[in-house]
Amino acid sequence: MAKASAFDIYVKSKAKAKAEAKRLALHEVDKLIGILQSVKSELEQKEAEKAEKEKQANIERIQALLAQSGLTPEDLSPSPKRGGKKAKSKARGAVAPKYRLVVNGEEYLWTGRGRTPKVFQEYFDAGNSRESCEISN
Known part of the structure; x- marks a missing residue:
């Protein structure tokens, strides 16, 4: 011990x-x-x-x-990977408006994406269609 x-x-x-x-x-x-x-x-x-x-x-x-x-x-070091760094995605530009609505002389534009703006929702609830305010190219 x-x-x-x-x-x-x-x-x-x-x-x-x-x-x-x-x-x-x-x-x-x-x-x-x-x-x-x-x-x-x-x-x-x-x-x-x-x-x-x-x-x-x-x-x-x-x-x-x-x-x-x-x-x-150098034989022990890992070989370089193909491709290298992942390419960065390009910054997305602004989306062109798809719908136009004129209410009381004021023009409203909407891309058609995301939540429907109040002005457009009221217009559609009144029985009008989306096609009626579509911007034609």
Whole structure:
């Protein structure tokens, strides 16, 4: 069975760590925090160095495999896709009006798309047909 360190109690329980910290003076807690932060930064640095060494070892291993198989790094990159970017659709222009109606000397135009304007709806409800106000080319 592994020997438990003095820190195991504090790492596993926040309440126990807090209780032990209350026994210390404030300057002692600050000193302990400083020591722990320096230990943490050393551990992080060692971990980063270890990761960099592993990365370099992997790069060397891959380069050896490439040389052994006669491939180049360009052979591993995906070939360019045909077509490239999708073409942007052209901006749609204004739709020419399909219907014209003159009411009390005022001209109303409608493309025939979307909701029927009130003026046209009243005109159609009065028994008139759409064909009667169609614009002839």
